Amino acid sequence: MSKMAEIFKRIDGYRDDVINIQKELTSRVALSPSNGGTGEHEKTTYVTHLLQDLKPDFIEEVKAPDERAFEGYRPNLLARWDDDPKNRTVWVLSHSDIVPPGDLSLWDSDPFKVRVVGDRIIGRGVEDNQHGFVSSYLGLKAILDAGETLHHSVGLAVVADEETGSAFGLHYVLKNRKDLFQKEDLIIVPDAGNEDGTMIEVAEKSMLWLKCSVTGKQCHASTPQKGRNSLVGAAALILALQELGTLFPGNDNLFSPPHSTFATTKMEANVPNINTIPGKDVFYLDCRILPRYQTEEVLYSCREMADRIGNNRGLKIQWETVQRQEAPEPTPLDSPVVVALARAIKEVTGREAKPMGIGGGTVAAFFRKYGFPAAVWSTSADTAHQPNESCLISDILSDAKVFASVYLRG
Numbered sequence: 001m002s003k004m005a006e007i008f009k010r011i012d013g014y015r016d017d018v019i020n021i022q023k024e025l026t027s028r029v030a031l032s033p034s035n036g037g038t039g040e041h042e043k044t045t046y047v048t049h050l051l052q053d054l055k056p057d058f059i060e061e062v063k064a065p066d067e068r069a070f071e072g073y074r075p076n077l078l079a080r081w082d083d084d085p086k087n088r089t090v091w092v093l094s095h096s097d098i099v100p101p102g103d104l105s106l107w108d109s110d111p112f113k114v115r116v117v118g119d120r121i122i123g124r125g126v127e128d129n130q131h132g133f134v135s136s137y138l139g140l141k142a143i144l145d146a147g148e149t150l151h152h153s154v155g156l157a158v159v160a161d162e163e164t165g166s167a168f169g170l171h172y173v174l175k176n177r178k179d180l181f182q183k184e185d186l187i188i189v190p191d192a193g194n195e196d197g198t199m200i201e202v203a204e205k206s207m208l209w210l211k212c213s214v215t216g217k218q219c220h221a222s223t224p225q226k227g228r229n230s231l232v233g234a235a236a237l238i239l240a241l242q243e244l245g246t247l248f249p250g251n252d253n254l255f256s257p258p259h260s261t262f263a264t265t266k267m268e269a270n271v272p273n274i275n276t277i278p279g280k281d282v283f284y285l286d287c288r289i290l291p292r293y294q295t296e297e298v299l300y301s302c303r304e305m306a307d308r309i310g311n312n313r314g315l316k317i318q319w320e321t322v323q324r325q326e327a328p329e330p331t332p333l334d335s336p337v338v339v340a341l342a343r344a345i346k347e348v349t350g351r352e353a354k355p356m357g358i359g360g361g362t363v364a365a366f367f368r369k370y371g372f373p374a375a376v377w378s379t380s381a382d383t384a385h386q387p388n389e390s391c392l393i394s395d396i397l398s399d400a401k402v403f404a405s406v407y408l409r410g
């Protein structure tokens with residue numbers, strides 16, 4: 001049997017380990033203070049023991065000060081198994097924090113007690129992001145248990161605060177310990193994917209969230225000439241905004257959908273009764289913009305349309321930026337991490353993986369901003385953040401094989 005086949009066979013025997021580790025992780029509730037918790041300490045301590053079992057050459061807890069959290073900090077754990085510290089490292093980064101379970105009546109059982117039904121594990125956090133940690137950990141364990149030597153370094157990082165902005169998680173780590181990473185490293189973030197594991201996410205669109213306030217003059221509905229109807233103005237502007245797609249027509253097949261999107265979403269309540277003409281209306285616009293355009297250009301067009309409609313109707317229209325994230329440089333399609341992942345996926349599942357762009361919002365964007373090419377990949381049907389969150393044991397084992405192959409061959 002070849003070396004790789006032997007390691008794959010070992011991984012096939014890890015079903016009980018998957019269940020056991022998932023059970024332990026899920027019972028250690030890791031909620032950020034802004035989600036009503038005290039941080040990720042208990043879970044990170046358990047992960048530290050797991051990593052220490054594999055005798056890393058380097059292990060460090062990077063503490064991000066957060067006075068709201070237990071002991072005043074948030075724990076970020078990084079460990080490395082070195083063949084030679086000068087060589088490049090294959091890093092896999094997962095996150096320890098979870099989102100709250102939400103309405104408990106929507107769960108069929110206790111979210112923090114893992115339930116196993118056939119191939120499926122159910123519990124808060126089992127998919128997001130314990131799947132990523134367990135598969136990357138077991139892939140390495142299989143290699144080390146088999147007594148194989150690594151041909152380059154392997155690093156596992158388990159960070160805090162991914163669900164609430166990463167200020168105390170990866171963003172803090174990169175701001176303070178950027179030296180732990182090198183441009184040549186292969187960085188994989190197993191925090192999103194598709195059901196057959198063929199999507200390697202390498203790019204994001206820019207994100208621009210805008211709030212629009214339309215102010216007119218309120219009056220009785222029987223005398224509309226005495227007021228200026230803000231709802232009609234808002235409606236006219238919403239229709240005009242449909243033109244944004246024509247003003248920014250670019251197409252890039254890396255992304256799905258391949259064009260920028262401009263969605264009018266939330267509308268705040270205006271007057272409580274039918275016989276009043278509203279004097280103020282507020283709505284929101286969610287823009288996901290191809291990296292070739294600047295968010296500033298979109299904002300400029302929005303202002304122009306609003307001024308035109310406002311002047312025609314005697315309304316004051318104001319834009320406010322709620323969130324704005326310029327897309328970082330995409331990870332090149334031929335970068336070593338994309339090539340290595342695609343090769344390993346083909347070896348393990350026989351499938352052709354494809355680099356893709358998404359609408360925005362993964363933690364990999366922080367790596368890209370700092371100039372580290374990172375790829376987001378895992379095999380998962382998306383149940384993250386939902387009641388009865390679940391994942392498949394067979395997906396975790398298959399992903400562990402892909403990681404093992406990347407660790408050994410790069």
Ligand SMILES: [Zn+2]
Binds near residue numbers: 095128129162191
């Ligand atoms: Zn996640």
